Amino acid sequence: MFEEPMTSEGATGVETTPPRATAPTRTTCPYCGVGCGVLATPDGAGGAEIAGDPNHPANFGRLCSKGTALGETLGLDGRLLHPMRRQADGSFARVSWDSALDEIAGRLASIVARDGPDAVAFYLSGQLLTEDYYVANKLMKGFIGSANVDTNSRLCMASAVAGHKRAFGADVVPGCYEDLDLADLIVLVGSNAAWCHPVLYRRIMRNRETRGAKLVVIDTRQTASTEDADLFLQIAPGGDQALFSGLLAHLAATGAVDADFVAQHTSGFDFALDAARRLAPDAASTARLTGLAESDVSAFFALFAETPRVVTAFSQGVNQSAQGTDKTNAILNCHLATGRIGRTGAGPFSLTGQPNAMGGREVGGLANTLAAHMGFEPESIERVGRFWRAPRMATQEGLKAVQMFDAVAKGKIKALWIAGTNPAASLPDADAVREALGGLELLIVSDNVRLTDTIGGGAHILLPAQAWGEKSGTVTNSERRISRQRAFLAPPGETRPDWAIFADVGRRMGFDGFSFSSAAAVFAEHAALSAFENAGARAFDIGGLAQLSESAYAALEPTQWPVRHGEAKGRARLFAEGGFCTPARRAHFAAPATPRLAEALTPDFPLRLNTGRVRDQWHTMTRSGASVRLANHTLEPYVDIHPDDAATAHVVDNGFARVATARGACVLRVRVTARQARGQLFAPIHWTDQTAAQARIGALVGPHVDPVSGQPESKATPAAIAPHAFARQGFLLSRHPLTPPGRAWWARAAIRKGFGYLLASDADNLEWIEALRSLAPHAEAVEFCDAARGLYRAALFADDRIELLLALGPTPVSWEPWLDFFAAEHLPPGPRFAFLSQGTRAGGGDASPVVCACHNVSAAKIEAAISEGCQDATQIGAVLRAGTNCGSCLPEIRRMLAQAGRPPS
Structure with missing residues (x-):
């Protein structure tokens, strides 16, 4: 039973009575800026069944792996429940x-x-x-x-905001998601949309498959998104404005500029073009500045110039830079020059990172x-x-x-x-x-x-504070669409x-002015202010929603702004006929500065550290980390490095390395892969001191910011890497969260009925058993040691249930074969020592990583399906359902097919 909330004199808007109906509640996903509609059906036990809302125009019922697993993240473990x-x-x-x-x-x-x-x-x-x-x-x-x-x-998002304001006079994304369905060329810049915006990426792929749209991906590293690209431009860090300045010069040189649009609706074109020509006058100079092949640069320039319907979608790879605003404006300049803005299937599109x-x-x-x-x-x-x-x-x-x-x-x-x-x-x-x-x-x-x-x-x-599922209000997604988040659980x-x-x-x-009675009352004031003395001067105007009643607010359908007073619905696209938000109502061409990075490489720090996300986790994992399914794709923090750089640094695949910058250091698992560019490292951002030891990537990034937007540069920090060895590796399974003892490196992941900790340590057996006994002093301790093979296992039992289970060896040890036994409330009869000594025969679980988190399909199952005759991703989807939901696992499935010798479909 939840405790009843305490009230205070004059407290308003606590909204402690949620809907109790078992019918689905229409709400909005709390993860990325796609803003997918969700149907949440309470299960009566504090959780809910989750499905995509087929009537929401952002996703039409499709959810990514994170959205699909929302029902697994609603528990109260670790919640703050009282002041x-x-x-x-x-x-x-x-x-x-x-x-x-x-x-x-x-x-x-x-x-x-x-x-x-x-x-x-x-x-x-x-x-x-x-x-x-x-x-x-x-x-x-x-x-x-x-x-x-x-x-x-x-x-x-700050650099995108600053770029839009500098060009358009306001923080406005001019297009909509439908443009991804109707474009003939989609350019992804600094965006691994296949992982970070997978529902939108599936729309791009559907367009490519059904209409033949071309996909160009511009990124510093190979990602899941690059595998589907018709043209992949693996650009040097900081090269974006040089590339798009070269494109602007090419558009002018080949007569692809929309002279009427430029003359009637813009200012500053000649100045920006002169700056672009000084920086990158042709494909050859652009190639030198970007580290690309001249033939690839020329191919991209020709595609952009010759395709009227172009959407350029950009995200953190552009924004998270000390010149992110200039990069944004270099992209916007090319769309303004060609008049490809606010038109069906054409425009620049900033892919927002967060839900609101x-x-x-x-x-x-x-x-x-x-x-x-x-x-x-x-x-x-x-x-x-x-x-x-x-x-x-x-x-x-x-x-x-x-x-x-x-x-x-x-x-x-x-x-x-x-x-x-x-x-x-x-x-x-x-x-x-x-x-x-x-x-x-x-x-x-x-x-x-x-x-x-x-x-x-x-x-x-x-x-x-109330969490998703408990509180009500609105969010606005990347296409300016306001959607309701609605409560379906008791606070x-x-x-x-x-x-x-x-x-x-x-x-x-x-202070007066804070006597709001509900979220609807707050929204009404917000909407009224947007229309106050506006008269069309500001693009953001939702005055048409300012008079919503409580019931109308409760039933509000997803709506794009602007929605001006007297209008029933908003507009999908803006600026096709000009009408920008500057005093002269003209867009402004901004001349990007000479490309530079915030910090230069040095002999001590000869590599560039790029930070980003993994497919199935979100921010610092306070929500997504509760899902067992989501944890199984990437269990621990890691660093990607090219084989040549790995050889130079003497680090090995699946070993450990110390990654250092001028600000700090982390110890991470090494993944040696040719998909990573030479001279660059990549490490994900998600782990904190609550979920890992020595893995807070934010501690490595320098506080250098874009001078216009104030956004930090997070993609190109000078770094060094060196091997870091441990005597033994393994895991610890626990019923309760803890900080692993024994001077260990560790990373925590969700498992059934408890918490799993991947370990690496130099501590000896005596240190470990003493530390474990201190965690559960009244439990029965049993040890197994195979000195010849360097194996050590220890378990603490309470009656016939495992409370703690430790396994260590000279190489990584999988916990999968033990998970069924650990999750059991009652162990099968038999000697405890024999249970420990049987090792990987216990349980017989699937020790391979999960590839499809939406349907919990492991790599081993996909490999088996391939060996049994599946020829392509469609056949695997028919047999296992893998890849049939959000599709973010499809690039990995295709790689597995290629490795098995299946021709690409």
């Missing part, structure tokens, strides 16, 4: 909501009175709902009086913006202040994310409120960030998990919506 306050000894004690909120309001007011409003900051998340973002932004920028509100969207990065930007979630896409122009400050009746409007831009935490480190920011994100793991120079957090006078964390690297970094007050413990928490603090600080 907590740090005690003198560093532990946390439960407090009431009244006590926590009174303390926050009082201490914030005291700090503002003493040090001014800029001594306070909020750091928010693209995981928050628009309503959460709106109230936090209003509280800080209109009432506390500082613009020090920023978001982790700064780490993924765009919604957060709509309400001013970034430090350099005000609500409703307004900036810090005097007239906008005055307009928003009048609408809010704000007593203390911020009058200048605030600190962007990296600047904000630098100000924390210098003591300029005294109080920081972090909501729904984990900057001690995700920000660049993450060790310095964590150290800075420890010096704050007041650190407030609103989250739905009990422990993160950030909370462990020195939080003073913890506030339990556990004393959890509350984030917007209600911010509003309650606002009231306790004595």
